[in-house]
Amino acid sequence: MRIGSGEGFWSPIVWAILALGVLAIGFAIWLQGRRTYKRGTEQEEPFLSGERLPEGAGVGATHLYWGFAEALKPLLMRLGAFHSGFLGDYVGWLLVLLVISILVVMLG
Template identity: 60%
Template sequence: MRLVTGQGYWSPLVWLALAAGVAFFGWLFWRLGRRTYKAGTDQDAPFLSGEAAPERAHVGGQHLYWGFLQGLRPTLEALRVFHSGFLGDYVTWTVVVVAVALLVVMLT
């Protein structure tokens, strides 16, 4: 099975076959390692720079985009201005963008 687009191609089955081969050699390598440890002792406690672990040491998913939002704040604030919440505004934007896109396609 091979997907051919005219400008490129991709065969997932070939990749899966080779991935299985690489995974097999990775597994052989993994088997060489020492896999034992003292479970249930301090050894398998999460590392917190020597601090006692709080009951719920959890970093929430809402922090995921912090760096992204902080870095692009001016740009995002500018975009936020366009979000008026009125349906008519969104329809207008859609019509304008589609019209411009069609114009560009027609001209090229």
């Protein structure tokens, strides 16, 4: 059940067998660990540098990739301005697309 692309090929079955092997190795390593975890004790609390966390603290979705979004901010701001939500802009960009496609067909 593999599919070829001319040079490479992709076979999910082979991949699944390999993935199972890797998982088995991981599981074997995990079994070597010490079992000191106890349910219902302080160990269940999230650990953050030993600080006491306020009730309901957690990592929200907006916190993920904060640095990434911050680094790309100039680009993302520009893209956000591009998606202005103004219908006249939508139509203008449609005309741009139309002119580009007509030009490409005429010239190429």
